[in-house]
Amino acid sequence: MATIELDDVTVTAPTADGEVVLLRDVTARLTERRVVVVGANGSGKSTLVRLVNGLVAAASGTVRVDGLDVATDGPAVRRRVGFVFTQPAAQLVMPTVLEDVALSLRRHVKDKREREARARAVLAEIGLADRADTSVHALSGGQQQLLAIAGVLACEPTVVVADEPTTLLDLRNARAVQERLLSMEQQLLLVTHDLDLARRCDRALVVEDGRVTCDDDPERAVAHYVESALS
Template identity: 40%
Template sequence: MKIEFREAGVTFEGRTALHPLTLTLTGHRVGIIGLNGSGKTTFARLINGLTKPGTGTVIVNGRDTVKELAAVNADAGYVFQSPQNQIILPILQDDIELGLKARGVAKADIAARAESTLARLGITHLARRRAHELSGGELQLAALAAVLAPRPSLVILDEPTNQLDLRNRRRVAETIDALQEDVIAISHDLATLASFERVLLFHEGRLIGDGPAGTVIEQYEAMNR
């Protein structure tokens, strides 16, 4: 991936959520940490165009997130902090197939694509399950499957292990580690990000740490002792 922030900033109703930032992201795994309200989610949402920059521009793999929004959305999937809000239809496979249809995948290929994505994540047994019947870990994997099925090159995960028990947290973390796609993950679960190549630390809308996971996580922990 190559993501460029060029003096990109965001203000909501007079409050600066993210101060203008110039930054380039490359590599395979990037983590984002910081206190609640520090600008983490605003930063991540700028990457796939869910939030538009109030100042500056954001370029994702050569595409402007405002001028080429559809192409950016196709290339950068986003799994929300509350995955149940991402699943529209009651049955998981139907929901995945709906997303593929919306992306213009050929009708003859839709079912096979959905099935192969479920198999890839080891959740084929959930295909005909109803979303409200799924556990927290199953919901997280279901939402990830829906995002992966259209084959983006980048996946953005907002608190992927939030409110999961230890077993499901490990399962989701192992699934993330195995992804071939580039990953950007926001997380308070520092152990999940410990193996990432690079971690960004935000505080009060500013980037204050950027480097190897161990170094930046240690900086964050020192701030909050």
């Protein structure tokens, strides 16, 4: 299992007049297989997980994945960390299903035929083999999200970060996506508003107002979050 280390991390963003603090003094060492981050909209949980592959840069403090500093070893970290976004339409780049998965492999597999074969294997694993040649826009939202996951898994990452991957999906599609994510052998760092899903993870962080206010076993962390959010 991979290790994600955040050491006294603060993130700021510039505004028209000065800057705003998005995340303040976060320290955590994540080694569990499934780590979940819960919190209100705008609390900073997306910022927290975006640190892990350098989508967001820390103003101070360090972020390491398996000992590699995101700030200095960005490309190496991104090869280890796959990222699944909320909106699948934003991360599907190529016109057809097979081509999108093949794009993920462009850097790892130079031979085109081998790339295609690998991509087909990944699609078969995720249950989209029969849709390989269809347009990505002909897929349902759930299938698009599964395809996004396939594109991530094709790169054989050791960590998969998923930022509210089921928020836009209906019940059935959300189930399919969440089962896929929970059954992966990779370490999962998940952001979700689905508290039932959160309870199935191994460790939970609660983010409130840019701070981690609770870092505990999911049952207790979720209880803490519910109480503080509704009080």
